[in-house]
Amino acid sequence: MNAQTNEKDSAPETSGEPVASAEEIAELRKEIDWLDSEILRLVKRRVEVSQTIGAARMAAGGTRIVYNREMDVLARYRELGPDGRQLAMALLQLGRGRLGR
Numbered sequence: 335m336n337a338q339t340n341e342k343d344s345a346p347e348t349s350g351e352p353v354a355s356a357e358e359i360a361e362l363r364k365e366i367d368w369l370d371s372e373i374l375r376l377v378k379r380r381v382e383v384s385q386t387i388g389a390a391r392m393a394a395g396g397t398r399i400v401y402n403r404e405m406d407v408l409a410r411y412r413e414l415g416p417d418g419r420q421l422a423m424a425l426l427q428l429g430r431g432r433l434g435r
C-alpha cells in the first residue's frame with residue numbers, strides 16, 4: 335500500500351461496506367451450525383473407531399500407540415498450521431486417551 339491508497343482501493347472488508355447482508359449472515363450461521371453438528375458426529379465416530387482399534391491391539395498384546403499412524407494423522411492436518419497440529423493432537427487424544435495416565 336502507498337500514500338495514494340484511498341477508500342475505493344481498499345479490500346471490501348475494510349471499505350466500510352458490509353460484504354454480506356444480514357440475511358446472508360443468518361444463512362451462513364445456519365451453515366456453521368450444521369457444519370458443527372456434522373463435525374461433532376464425525377469426531378464421535380472417529381473416537382469409536384480409534385478405541386475399537388486400540389482395544390483390539392492391546393488385547394493382542396500390542397502397544398497403546400502406533401507412532402507411524404500418529405505421524406500420518408499429524409501430517410494430514412499440517413496444511414492448517416499450528417492449529418491443525420493441535421486439532422490432530424486433540425483427535426488422537428480423544429481416541430487413545432491422554433498418554434501417561
Ligand SMILES: O=C(O)C(=O)C[C@]1(C(=O)O)C=C[C@@H](O)C=C1
Pocket residue numbers: 384387388398399400401403404407425426429430
Ligand atoms: O491406527 C491405529 O492403529 C489406531 O490405533 C488409531 C489411532 C488414531 O486415532 O488415529 C490411535 C492411536 C494410535 O497411536 C494411532 C492412531
